[in-house]
Amino acid sequence: xxxxxxxxITRIEGHLKLEVEIExxxxxxxxxxxxxxxxxEIILKGRDPRDAWHITQRICxxxxxxxxxxxxxxxxxxxxxxxxxxxxxxxxxxEACQFVHSHILWFYHLTALDYVxxxxxxxxxxxxxxLKKVQDRLKNFVNSGQLGPFxxxxxxxxxxxxxxxxxxVAVAHYLEALDMQAKASHLSALFGGKMPMTMTSPPGGxxxxxxxxxxxxxxxxxxxxxxxxxxVFIPDVLAIAPYYLDYAKIGxxxxxxxxxxVFEDSxxxxxxxxxxxxxxxxxxxxxxxxxxxxxxxxxxxSWYTDSAPLNPMNGVTExxxxxxxxxxxxxxxxxxxxxxxxxxxxxxxxxxVAYTSGREKAVKLIDGTLKALNVAGKPEVLLSVLxxxxxxxxxxxxxxxxxxxxxMQIAENIKNGKAAVYTDYKLPDSASGIGxxxxxxxxxxxxxxxxxxxxxxxxxxxxxxxxxxxxxDNGIRGxxxxxxxxxxxxxxxxxxxxxxxxxxxxxxxxCTVHIIDPDTNEIHKFRVS
Amino acid sequence: xxxxxxxxxxxLVDTLRYSSIKRRDFxxxxxxxxxxxxxxxxxxxxxxxxxxxxxxxxxxxxxxFASDTGCTESLIKATYPxxxxxxxDILSVDYxxxxxxxxxxxxxxxxxxxxKDGNYILxxxxxxxxxxxxxxxxxxxxxxxxxxxxxxxIAILAVGSCATHGGVPAANPNPxxxxxxxxxxxxxYKGKIVNLDLCPVxxxxxxxxxxxxxxxxxxPELDVYGRPKTFYGQLIHDNCERxxxxxxxxxxxxxxxxxxxxxxxxxxxxxxxxxxxxxxPKILYNDxxxxxxxxxxxxxxxxxxxxxxxxxxxxxxxxxVSIPGFKGVEFTADKIGLAAGVATAVGIAAHAIASSKRxxxxxxx
Numbered sequence: 001x002x003x004x005x006x007x008x009i010t011r012i013e014g015h016l017k018l019e020v021e022i023e024x025x026x027x028x029x030x031x032x033x034x035x036x037x038x039x040x041e042i043i044l045k046g047r048d049p050r051d052a053w054h055i056t057q058r059i060c061x062x063x064x065x066x067x068x069x070x071x072x073x074x075x076x077x078x079x080x081x082x083x084x085x086x087x088x089x090x091x092x093x094x095e096a097c098q099f100v101h102s103h104i105l106w107f108y109h110l111t112a113l114d115y116v117x118x119x120x121x122x123x124x125x126x127x128x129x130x131l132k133k134v135q136d137r138l139k140n141f142v143n144s145g146q147l148g149p150f151x152x153x154x155x156x157x158x159x160x161x162x163x164x165x166x167x168x169v170a171v172a173h174y175l176e177a178l179d180m181q182a183k184a185s186h187l188s189a190l191f192g193g194k195m196p197m198t199m200t201s202p203p204g205g206x207x208x209x210x211x212x213x214x215x216x217x218x219x220x221x222x223x224x225x226x227x228x229x230x231x232v233f234i235p236d237v238l239a240i241a242p243y244y245l246d247y248a249k250i251g252x253x254x255x256x257x258x259x260x261x262v263f264e265d266s267x268x269x270x271x272x273x274x275x276x277x278x279x280x281x282x283x284x285x286x287x288x289x290x291x292x293x294x295x296x297x298x299x300x301x302s303w304y305t306d307s308a309p310l311n312p313m314n315g316v317t318e319x320x321x322x323x324x325x326x327x328x329x330x331x332x333x334x335x336x337x338x339x340x341x342x343x344x345x346x347x348x349x350x351x352x353v354a355y356t357s358g359r360e361k362a363v364k365l366i367d368g369t370l371k372a373l374n375v376a377g378k379p380e381v382l383l384s385v386l387x388x389x390x391x392x393x394x395x396x397x398x399x400x401x402x403x404x405x406x407x408m409q410i411a412e413n414i415k416n417g418k419a420a421v422y423t424d425y426k427l428p429d430s431a432s433g434i435g436x437x438x439x440x441x442x443x444x445x446x447x448x449x450x451x452x453x454x455x456x457x458x459x460x461x462x463x464x465x466x467x468x469x470x471x472x473d474n475g476i477r478g479x480x481x482x483x484x485x486x487x488x489x490x491x492x493x494x495x496x497x498x499x500x501x502x503x504x505x506x507x508x509x510x511c512t513v514h515i516i517d518p519d520t521n522e523i524h525k526f527r528v529s
Numbered sequence: 530x531x532x533x534x535x536x537x538x539x540x541l542v543d544t545l546r547y548s549s550i551k552r553r554d555f556x557x558x559x560x561x562x563x564x565x566x567x568x569x570x571x572x573x574x575x576x577x578x579x580x581x582x583x584x585x586x587x588x589x590x591x592x593x594f595a596s597d598t599g600c601t602e603s604l605i606k607a608t609y610p611x612x613x614x615x616x617x618d619i620l621s622v623d624y625x626x627x628x629x630x631x632x633x634x635x636x637x638x639x640x641x642x643x644x645k646d647g648n649y650i651l652x653x654x655x656x657x658x659x660x661x662x663x664x665x666x667x668x669x670x671x672x673x674x675x676x677x678x679x680x681x682x683i684a685i686l687a688v689g690s691c692a693t694h695g696g697v698p699a700a701n702p703n704p705x706x707x708x709x710x711x712x713x714x715x716x717x718y719k720g721k722i723v724n725l726d727l728c729p730v731x732x733x734x735x736x737x738x739x740x741x742x743x744x745x746x747x748x749p750e751l752d753v754y755g756r757p758k759t760f761y762g763q764l765i766h767d768n769c770e771r772x773x774x775x776x777x778x779x780x781x782x783x784x785x786x787x788x789x790x791x792x793x794x795x796x797x798x799x800x801x802x803x804x805x806x807x808x809x810p811k812i813l814y815n816d817x818x819x820x821x822x823x824x825x826x827x828x829x830x831x832x833x834x835x836x837x838x839x840x841x842x843x844x845x846x847x848x849x850v851s852i853p854g855f856k857g858v859e860f861t862a863d864k865i866g867l868a869a870g871v872a873t874a875v876g877i878a879a880h881a882i883a884s885s886k887r888x889x890x891x892x893x894x
Contacts, residue, residue: 006633007667010626013598015666038595039704043697048842054829055837058697061599061729087785105605113630137617146586146621152639153630175613182606186815193824194814195606196599196729197831200824202784202844207825209790217818321662422785499632 004492009502011110013062014509016468019326020498022489027498030477030484032468033324033331041317044458049075049427049450052458053202056446059460061196062508065098065188066439067446067460068201074435074446075203079428082268084420086413087205089406092263092274093218094192094201096399096406099262100225101184101195102440102506103347103396104233107389108177111503114496115240116162116170119155124168134172154494161243170240173232180228187221190214205422210410218407226400237393238372241386248375251385251501253483255283256341257349258290258466260445262438263402270436274402275362275395277436278353279338283383287356290338292434292445295461298335301328301470309337309473312447313432315459335469335478336461344479345442345466346505348382348391355379361401365394388504427453439463441506467505480505558609565737565812566749567759579743580619587743588649590640590678591625594671595664595698595707596655599729600689601627607732608816620739623649637667647681650739654688656695656707663705672713679714684748685722687711688735690831693724693754700837709834711755723748724755726807728831733812734760754834756806765802765828768810771795781825789825799844800827807832 007017021029040059044052053071057064069091076082083091122139126132141147154160162170185195191208192198200208208214261270261277270277271289278287296309305318324330335342343349354362369390370376382390413419432449442463449457469478477485480502489495559576563569568576593601605612605628616622622629623643624636631639643649657672658664664671679685687710690696699707711722725734738757741749749757766772774780775794782788782797796803805828813820821828830840 008626008632008636010629010632010636013627015593015626017667038698038707040698042702042704043700048845051841051843054843055697055700058597058599058728061597061602064597064599084785109605109628118630141617144586146588146623148586148616148620148622149625149629151623151629151631152635154635175617178605178612182608182611182816185602185606186608186818189815189819189824191824193819193821193826196602199821199826199829205785207784207789207827209785209825211790420785422783424783493634495633 002492004489004495006495006498009499009507011113011499011503012507012509013060014507016502016507016509018498018502020484020489020495022492025488025490027484027487027489030481031326031330032470032478032480033333039317041458041460044455047455049078049448049453049455050203052446052448052455054197056460057197059462060439060508062102063098063439063441064196065094065192065198065201066437066444067462068198069095070435070437070439070444070446070460071448072201072203072435073437074433074448077433077435078431078448078450079203079425079433080431081204081423081425083205083423085266085418086210086410087421087423088264088266088268089410089413090191090206090208090210090421091201093403093406094188094198095262096403097184097188097191098195099399099440100229100396101181101188103392104177104184104229105181106392106440106506107233107237108174109181110506111389111500112170112174113153114500114503115160115244116174117155117157117160117167118150118153118171120160120162120164121168121171122164124164126165126168131168131172134175135168138168138171154496157494157496158490159496162240166239166243170236173236176228176232180225183221184225187218187225190217190221204425205420207422209419209421210414215407215411219404222400222403222407226404229397229400234393234397237389238369241373241389244386245373247385247500248381248387249384250487250497251388251483251504252283252383253344253479254342255383256281256338256343256479257352258338258343258345258443259350259353260290260436260438260443261353262350263399274399275350275354275438276357276359278357279343280349280352280356281341283380285352285356285379287353292436294339295445296337296340297461298337298472300335300473301330302334303329303332304334309340312445312459312461313434313449313457315447315457317459331470333465333469333478335472336466337472340472340474342469342472342476342479342482343443343466344483344505345463346388346391347395347440347442348388349442350438351391351395352382361398362394365398366390369394385500385504388506392506429453439508441508442466464505464508468507468509480507555610561609561733562737562740565733565759566741572744576740576744580740586619586621587683587739588621588623588643588646589625589652590623590643590649590682591652591654592671592674592678593626594653594655594675594692595658595705596689596691596696598627598654600654600692601625603689603729603732604735606815607736610736615736620650644678644681648683649681650742651678651682651685652688653685653692653710656691656699656709657713658705658707659713660706664707675710675713679718682721684742685710685714685718686725686735686738687722687755688725688730690726690728690834690836693726693756694834696728697837700841719755720748720751722755723751723757726754726756726761726832726834727809728836731808731812731814734808760808761806761832763806763808765805765807765809765822765832769794769802769822770810771822784825795822795825795827797846798827799842799846801830801833801836801840801843801847802828803847804840805830805832805836 009016019031056067056071188195257280261273263274265272694709695707779793780797829843
């Protein structure tokens with residue numbers, strides 16, 4: 001039996017270390033661990049509550065907006081206020097731009113290189129002039145001998161299945177997608193001032209007063225992104241997927257899914273959000289409602305003072321470092337649980353909850369895709385690596401289509417004299433509140449307690465903590481650990497199949513808030529013993 | 530007095546800014562960069578030459594420490610040149626964990642080769658935890674990695690507030706004892722480290738500093754904080770598009786009001802522009818589509834060292850304390866550095882009176 005350590009896992013946000021046990025060419029066991037402690041919850045104590053939404057955005061530079069919005073919602077819960085309708089819609093738009101940006105970046109720049117062989121693209125024989133141009137650029141680049149970010153990839157690995165021509169198309173779109181993800185971010189900045197770190201969504205609503213200029217600019221940019229997603233992103237995924245259909249059976253995990261829901265409805269009911277709140281348990285494709293009081297955090301395998309599982313409202317962040325030991329404590333990530341169960345979060349969870357709740361747009365998109373891949377009527381294939389890829393891709397389209405409607409609603413509201421974007425409030429002496437929302441990577445919750453107009457306690461339960469967490473008090477693996485079981489690994493020195501599973505969760509380690517690298521004298525990134 | 534912002538260069542920037550650039554245009558990029566660096570038009574072909582004719586693309590080692598990757602996010606949102614140009618044609622980004630294809634052992638090999646070859650531009654994103662074990666990559670403390678890679682760098686760019694002074698995670702009580710790059714590497718590296726404050730770094734500033742290096746093989750002139758004077762030499766307040774309203778006493782008193790729609794000054798909403806030296810009003814963000822104050826959001830001072838605690842209570846009005854001799858544009862970050870203790874307070878009242886004269890003169894400088 002071989003133990004394999006991959007550190008660092010790249011093409012993710014932050015520093016993740018993975019240890020796996022391999023037997024007979026397959027993963028038999030897995031442990032996930034992170035490498036950095038920044039202690040945001042400790043920093044937030046005693047601060048002006050109104051600063052929290054700026055500070056928590058700095059938890060993650062990839063999804064700052066989601067933290068900002070969750071923080072403002074959590075405080076609005078404490079202040080007993082809601083933003084006016086146009087404030088609500090503008091926040092939806094800023095959030096949506098970030099989702100579109102994040103999903104494009106994730107597919108093309110973080111995970112695609114696990115499926116697309118860049119070197120093979122050199123052997124393609126393109127007829128189209130534009131592809132020829134990309135290939136020439138690539139050839140010049142390779143001939144320069146300076147391979148930059150493409151150096152030392154697993155090129156030529158037998159697990160790469162695409163024909164050379166398709167590899168070239170994908171490389172061309174990798175470059176094009178760099179522009180498109182930037183454009184989606186620029187759109188966040190149109191309403192948010194700048195991105196990363198949007199500036200306009202404090203508790204109460206938004207500081208931005210929409211103008212005709214902004215809306216006109218918005219519509220033309222959304223249209224450009226829509227066209228690109230419809231004509232490039234979705235076709236790329238549909239073209240690549242048939243070569244990797246075995247990944248519809250790899251990386252399933254526990255089969256438990258949680259979504260707090262995202263994109264606020266005018267009713268402010270989380271069950272009516274564009275992507276609604278809900279859970280799915282034990283692979284039973286039937287959504288039921290989710291409740292924040294069912295969340296607890298376990299610390300038996302994390303470097304915290306041992307305690308019974310706590311709800312985040314009473315949560316403590318009391319570090320207690322001991323050595324790295326996969327049998328005892330091996331990470332600083334706490335282990336969040338819902339009704340004591342590990343839950344996968346992310347686009348797949350959201351789309352499954354929407355699909356099984358009978359949301360028309362989600363049903364149409366998912367059924368259409370299953371049909372295109374010749375698996376009509378078999379949504380269970382989505383509980384896999386391929387399912388996560390499909391969910392993110394389809395969610396991008398679903399969101400972009402809604403963005404047009406939101407823009408129209410803003411204009412309509414202004415016409416009807418409902419132009420308000422901000423609700424004023426008085427800072428309470430004492431209060432407590434919860435904000436539940438979604439980052440592109442999954443369910444995000446902020447819990448705050450205010451005393452003497454200052455933050456007394458602030459806890460965040462973030463998407464990647466759900467996914468990358470260690471075993472819980474009952475010894476049950478975290479979602480990524482579980483999803484890795486059974487993953488093939490034909491060459492332990494080049495474990496591309498393992499990367500596919502890990503990347504399918506789009507881990508974001510800065511988000512994991514309380515993590516540290518326990519490994520002390522480990523210099524070799526691989527340890528095969 | 531500030532040659533870096535010479536009239537010709539500024540006009541060039543403005544011309545390019547308003548000429549509705551639709552597609553990437555290499556010479557235009559060179560022009561914009563010349564403008565940002567305060568160089569005359571004669572430098573445009575030289576910039577093009579420096580970028581295009583280089584026999585070897587300058588290697589970049591981008592280390593990510595106690596950060597949230599917001600500055601890598603800024604980098605890939607670059608427009609002129611865009612991320613693909615930067616990665617394929619201009620630089621050789623040999624190490625950046627967020628975008629590199631390799632993982633694990635193959636990453637270590639790349640890192641060791643870079644270290645052996647030396648002569649890389651070292652970009653550091655994120656602060657450096659100084660407590661053992663609080664920030665590690667592959668079993669090494671981030672602090673040791675920084676000290677290992679600094680000596681062989683031809684230049685060190687500390688990008689974003691975390692790298693320059695620790696940023697948000699270094700805010701009180703600084704649980705991981707995080708410090709900025711300069712503080713960790715010490716005086717031996719003075720003048721070799723360029724600090725690019727702002728949270729996140731403005732990618733146009735980063736690219737301009739790199740181009741400046743390709744062109745002149747040296748770093749730009751730095752202020753006492755190690756920041757390029759060209760970009761951090763002026764107050765946001767003095768270049769703010771809402772400045773006229775400040776001078777006229779027209780303020781936003783509540784978010785989302787008609788006053789906001791009219792673009793009145795955000796000082797009363799807690800804006801830190803009067804105390805923050807940064808280029809935001811001139812170069813904006815995200816393909817220059819907007820910036821904080823344009824979107825109705827008061828500046829939170831993220832371009833100033835120590836900003837999280839220094840400006841805590843982001844929506845509280847700056848204290849109304851005057852500094853004798855405060856002269857706006859002439860009062861540069863250098864002098865703030867000398868004034869140390871008193872620099873945390875600004876004489877808004879005195880300033881308002883003095884500024885009506887100066888603003889006219891300033892326009893001609």
